[in-house]
Amino acid sequence: MKTADIIGLGFMTFAFFLGAGNIIFPPMAGFLAGEQMSWAMLGFLVTGVGLPLATIIAVARAGGGLLTMTELLPKGVGIVIAVAAYLIIGPAFATPRTGLVAYEMGLKPFLGAEAGQMSLTLFIVGYFGLSLVLSLNQGRLLDAIGKVLTPVLVLLLVVLAIAVLVAPQGSVPAATGDYLANPGVKGLLEGYNTMDTFGALMFGMLIIDVLKQKGISDSRLQTRYLVRAGLIAAAGLAFVYVSLFQLGATAGGLLSAPSNGGEIVALYVAKLFGPAGQFILAGIVSLACLTTAVGLTSACADFFHTLWPRLSYKGLVIGMSLLCALIANVGLSALISLSIPVLVAIYPVAVALVVVTFLKEHFTHPRLAFRLVLLVSMLFGALDGLKTAGVDLQLFNFLPLFDLGLAWLLPTLLAMGLCLCWRMAPKLNPLSAE
Secondary structure (H helix, E strand, C coil), rough: HHHHHHHHHHHHHHHEEEEEEHHHHHHHHHHHHHHHHHHHHHHHHHHHHHHHHHHHHHHHHHHHHHHHCCCCCCCHHHHHHHHHHHHCCHHHHHHHCCCCCCHHHHHHHHHHHHEEEEHHHHHHHHHHHHHHHHHCCCCHHHHHHHHHHHHHHHHHHHHHHHHHCCCCCCCCCCCCHHHHHCCHHHHHHHHCCCCHHHHHHHHHHHHHHHHHHHHCCCCHHHHHHHHHHHHHHHHHHHHHHHHHHHHHHHHHHHHCCCCHHHHHHHHHHHHCCCCCCHHHHHHHHHHHHHHHHHHHHHHHHHHHHCCCCCCCHHHHHHHHHHHHHHHHHHCHHHHHHHHHHHHHHHHHHHHHHHHHHHHHHCCCHHHHHHHHHHHHHHHHHHHHHHHCCCCCCCHHCCCCCCCCCCCCHHHHHHHHHHHHHHHCEEECCCCCCC
16 A cells, blocks of 8 residues: 555544544543643543554454454354444444534534424434445545545644644633542543444454455455554544643633533634634534444444345445434434443453453463453443443442442453463363363
């Protein structure tokens, strides 16, 4: 590939990751961290950028997506995990959410009192219609997203970043809540909640397929370009997060108690650019949402086409676009309340899968290690999901980190450690038989 193609591939990967949530979430964290912003931002970058990059590299090492990475699990279990992950992060939640956020921040502010169900429906139909057109041909994704839409998005983000650094609009607020005592840990947890590791599991395979469409069939070249694309995307995400953390950390005095990062960004941009600021913000959010929707739709359609070849890629794209448009009309709040507990429950499995993929060569019995580690992460992740759903689980308050929604972390690490120790003493391992 030419240098311009590699940069375009990296830009495309960056655009797939960068959704509206990634834009409006860091400012809130920066605002709450205030004087402790640096430590909070460092923790956020570890899980918000480091984990997705590690996942992209894991996909490259495995030579495929979720189906390849779960091949050591019992027959059928890997398929169930993969199907559940693609449905949740695709048409059941994440993709419809991009349309809703684009409407809420990109169009609704201009409609005022005229905003209603009809305007939402018309916008959603047009939005997913455009997403459908851009998703239909995988071979054109690199040109449409990486070389056209993303450069415009990056330009808008660079303008905003420079303005924030040159002309901060407020003061640095005092740190509040958990950011006061443990800003690094709190930032780490907030970055984990971006859920971009799921996206990386999906996009890694999609990028490989895009490379195949471009005539690159050698697996070593595919891995090399995938890693490079991941590095470019990680650099882009880090740039955005640092800029938006700085925006939030210099917004003291603009808002007394913002309910979300979107309020902070909207007011800050309006103060910086005046009436034109709303157009700039609408452009950033709309492009970020659209590119993510295209990536998620393409990745889901590609996965189900690979799993069941009788289902055509184009037919799946059309069907998923229609389903996303239908679900989006439920409304953002209802969609989030229904889906987040499921995401919280299954996300630990994705993180554990990435880690054991890196450790695969160090396990004497990788099949046993994969099954044990993923089983532990699934069971304890289910507890976190039930707690998020509002189920009373005070009985489990004794578990470390349960109050933070990370009950799965230490047991999963313990299971990994035991599997590595079995390698050191295989003769003493009563479960060594495959």
